[in-house]
Amino acid sequence: QSALTxxxxxxxxxxxxxxxxxxxxxxxxxxxxxxxxxxxxxGKAPKFMIYEVTNRPSGVSDRFSxxxxxxxxxxxISGLQADDEADYYCCSYTRTxxxxxxxxxxxxxxx
Amino acid sequence: EVHLLESGGGLVQPGGSLRLSCAASGITFSHYGMSWVRxxxxxxxxxxxxxxxxxxxxxxxxxxxxxxxxxRDNSKNTLFLQMNTLRAEDTAVYYCxxxxxxxxVYAFSYWGxxxxxxxxx
Numbered sequence: 387q388s389a390l391t392x393x394x395x396x397x398x399x400x401x402x403x404x405x406x407x408x409x410x411x412x413x414x415x416x417x418x419x420x421x422x423x424x425x426x427x428x429g430k431a432p433k434f435m436i437y438e439v440t441n442r443p444s445g446v447s448d449r450f451s452x453x454x455x456x457x458x459x460x461x462x463i464s465g466l467q468a469d470d471e472a473d474y475y476c477c478s479y480t481r482t483x484x485x486x487x488x489x490x491x492x493x494x495x496x497x
Numbered sequence: 498e499v500h501l502l503e504s505g506g507g508l509v510q511p512g513g514s515l516r517l518s519c520a521a522s523g524i525t526f527s528h529y530g531m532s533w534v535r536x537x538x539x540x541x542x543x544x545x546x547x548x549x550x551x552x553x554x555x556x557x558x559x560x561x562x563x564x565x566x567x568x569r570d571n572s573k574n575t576l577f578l579q580m581n582t583l584r585a586e587d588t589a590v591y592y593c594x595x596x597x598x599x600x601x602v603y604a605f606s607y608w609g610x611x612x613x614x615x616x617x618x
Contacts, residue, residue, distance in 0.1 A: 420603035437604035
């Protein structure tokens with residue numbers, strides 16, 4: 387059981403927008419703005435997409451955006467493209483002994 | 498360009514030991530906290546361990562506490578993970594990841610390509 391809860395899968399058509407949720411607790415997502423998101427293609431290393439809930443590292447498309455409400459963080463991808471099809475993971479700092487916790491991952495399918 | 502290159506993975510019997518290394522280039526290694534993150538076959542990402550920039554402080558996931566030891570050599574830009582008393586459930590691709598720099602200290606800014614550890618008899 388992952389510490390953060392994500393939907394197993396989401397899908398959308400090219401050009402549409404989708405949102406992936408990431409639900410934690412008042413010890414992690416709800417307590418700090420230290421949520422990050424990662425994109426991973428099969429057999430490849432994860433790629434850093436979002437940090438501190440809303441910030442994009444240099445080089446990441448502005449089609450990717452992050453937000454948070456209470457204990458749930460969100461990743462929104464607008465203008466879906468075929469190469470957005472990948473697994474997406476959220477991660478948060480936690481004040482428990484675990485230190486960093488990941489979500490279980492969400493498989494995005496572009497129809 | 499940043500490169501993190503892991504090595505040391507392989508097949509090991511249950512109860513055995515393995516030492517992973519991660520060689521960093523393209524970053525000022527001593528300015529970054531470093532973590533190991535693993536991914537079991539077909540599963541999600543799991544944070545394993547963290548070490549501060551100086552190496553003075555470390556943290557571990559409960560699943561590896563007491564069995565794994567993280568360390569670093571800033572003079573050689575290298576991160577290590579000593580894994581003892583290995584179990585079948587430790588089978589995974591192990592990634593090293595750099596944390597901090599110009600981004601958040603609580604995010605994994607750069608990732609290596611991973612090294613596969615298989616624990617099996």
